[in-house]
Amino acid sequence: MSRRSVRSVRSVLALAAVSAACLTVSGPASAAPPAAGNCSPSVSVTGYSDALDKTTYDGTFVGNISALATDRGGRLAALSDRSSLFTLDGRTLAPRSVAPLADEKGAPLDSEGLVVDRDGTYLVTSETEPSIRRYDRSGARVLDRLPVPARLQDRARANASFEGLTLLPGGRTLLASMEAPLTGDEVNRLQTWRRTPTGSFAPAAQYGYRADTNLGISEVTAAPDGRLLVLERGFTSGVGNTVRLYAAELRGAEDTSGMETIGSGVRLAHKRLLADLADCPSLGAPSHQPQPNPLLDNIEAMTVTGRGPHGALRLLLASDDNQSANQITRFYSLRIVTAG
Template sequence: MTSKRLAGLCTAVLLVSTAASASAAPRTFEASGPTETGVRLLGATALPHGLRYDGTTVGGLSGIDYDPRSGNWVLISDDRSRKQPARFYTADIDMGAGDIGIELTDTVPLRRPDGTVYPPSGTGGSVDPEAIRFDPRSQDLWWSSEGERAEHRRDPAILRTERDGSFAGRLPLASNLRMREHTGPRRNETLEGLTFAAGGSLVVGSMEGPLIQDGAAPTAEHGALGRITVQNRSGQVLSQYAYPMDPVFASPPKGGSANNGVSEILAVNRGNPFRYLVLERSYVSGVGNSIRIHRIDTRGADDVRAVDSLRGTEVQPVRKELLVDLSEFEGLSTIDNIEGMTWGPRLPSGERTLVLVSDDNFSASQTTQIIALAVR
């Protein structure tokens, strides 16, 4: 299989497909200095729309992860088998001095227990992949699917796959996250975020928006309470916390739309069971996107797994502080629909790299954007 070299988050992108080649114009990039919280921009690039690789359309990249043991990377597409079978990509990412390069190395279809690929959405047996993580205890990968409310009501899920895409298991779902007629997740606002904590003994999932029973979605006038669920590896729900989402950053024009939600969660340290990064992604039609990454701490927060509804209920949510707002970086002329987030390798400076990827929704008006940050 021919790999593809995407050279230069900071300089240029060179793409060589198995069937044809495509390239993006070289881009000169001056890295921004650190914010008050010690975050600086290393680089950013966008992949060409409709890029073909190994017979697939590269797009819809909604999750990314890095394995520090092997140095390998994975990116998952949220294609619901409409273009090609649901899949993830493997990659090598080189973070050299002043240059960051990406090489896609494989395309791996996700498979059902019977070994077949997932059918297109609308058939009742499909998936909507969102997040993906390397299992720190095994060679497996874990990934989340949003499920569906409108077509063949289907619960969200956390699934496990072997490196070759073979089905390896499914984590039992917390009861209050199931798609019931009048309760549970809103359509397309379900299990977006996934991370491991406490050395891999905890599996932590975040909902993109509030459950139906927990109140209205965020607007420019008010935020909302989402849920973060902590389970052990066998699926037992150990705790659940309320997460306070920000209001939408601007009001939409008349007839326009606006939303805000949690698109990813990431343990600050895989050995720590309390501290996480949470990525909030907000969009206002005619205005654009706002991407904010927050530090949170679950210590002192109420366990709400037995609370039927957070609407009008006095609960202590997780503590939250802003780590970085991507609008602070002058070098980012575009901020798209960022959905994936992972820690990468440490830099010689001792800083950690934080790598983000956007979901272009396979739309020509959006971009598949990769952003690398350095965090003290």
């Protein structure tokens, strides 16, 4: 391999045949990958890859993946929460470039959410403030910083603010999800921004979303029909991760932007369980710590990569290994037959 290639790509991979927009890395020639299978009537897992686990690229650790987005030219953008923005080959996942991210003063970010805007610039959240910044195509320069309502900044819980970011169909509305409720709230908030005539974004409606008990929102991405796909995630020591995929509908939900606190009686976003990923077939995946299903890890990233036969959505997920020997950087290919 060349100097710019990933070192120590692991030989243990389990993948089904999937579209070029998703994973196409294959396992050892002598071992057939386990068959894909259903996680629920709506969701099936078609493969996984540990190829990037504990690797480096151009001297940068490839891991801590907290967000994914489809990029131009059939590539993927992958965001590390240690202030690194990777470009990955959409077929093989091989890194093609990496850019260090920083704020306006050159300090690193707790970067968690990612959107590739229609002009190719990157919108990146940081949990610290919380904040959303726009970066140029190189990732080297901050072009803009979106206004964030003071209530979200003043009452966000530490390390539990803007975890997810997505652009709704049509490109006019941006949505960020809070990982946990604000201090004093009973539910999570989903904040939106509307694109202005100049191309920037201004704060708009806000909605309440009730995550399951002991779970937070680790990622949100828009489906082509305008509904949201929401990843809820939690961790219990000695047991492992809980990861559930929901479809959520904002129509009919009440605008909570003027509410000091959100409690009972508020019309929240309606959600429907698509799959508990513990119910997926394990595909023979290894695990370095107790898990209800060895396929699971700390899944934080998600993007829609296209459509398959009969309109099924292709979904790519990735886990954040926290640069820990007990966790894995793992990519998952899922198929959603319906989000209705």
